Amino acid sequence: AQSVTQLDSQVPVFEEAPVELRCNYSSSVSVYLFWYVQYPNQGLQLLLKYLSGSTLVKGINGFEAEFNKSQTSFHLRKPSVHISDTAEYFCAVMGTGFQKLVFGTGTRLLVSP
Amino acid sequence: GAGVSQTPSNKVTEKGKYVELRCDPISGHTALYWYRQSLGQGPEFLIYFQGTGAADDSGLPNDRFFAVRPEGSVSTLKIQRTERGDSAVYLCASSSGHGGNSPLHFGNGTRLTVT
Secondary structure, rough: EEEEEOOOOEEEEEEOOOOEEEEEEEEEOOEEEEEEEEEOOOOOEEEEOOOOOOOOOEEEHHHHEEEEOOOOOEEEEEEEOOOOOOHEEEEEEOOOOOOOOOOOOOOEEEEOO | OOOOOOEOOEEEOOOOEEEEEEEEEEOOOOOOEOOOOOOOOOEEEEEEEEEEEEEEOOOOOOOOOEEOOOOOOEEEEEEEEHHHHEEEEEEEEEEEEOOOOOOOOOOOOEEEEEE
């Protein structure tokens, strides 16, 4: 079985500052990793995914994430955030050969002026 | 093109009543998922369809919950004898195939409130 831990329930940050949202996973098999964003009153939108290959993955809206197998982590980063990045961010894992996507509890990113 | 559509967007029902939640996936997507998201939590897997059949229903909490996808497109999640603890946002997602190469596309969800 797979599981995801998002250590921070809420991350406040000022506009134009860098941000890192942490994600750790647990799995007995190889995994695919994802970050989704949920804006208020909207559905989940895929930010980026890691399937294989380069461990640094770039996504939409200037976000990137790095897969670290030894630390079983997939932290999300952005060098300079905007007010519009305020949203809930979910890390998710899927075991290769499986179809079930398992989500973490989410991190609320609050960007203030 | 249209995304995943879920109806109704909001549903209020009384404890003990029966409800149906509908999901229209992206045209051509063979895989369909139902998730439940309670306040302050991440989406929790309920059931996954590949075509018309339920390939994995391990997340359904009890036998009051049932889902169908009779023609391999639209799906209905059915909840019998609703309880206040069933209140949550029910999310539907679809994908074009198998595994990580076919990411899930989510609808906006149905917010169910059981009074």
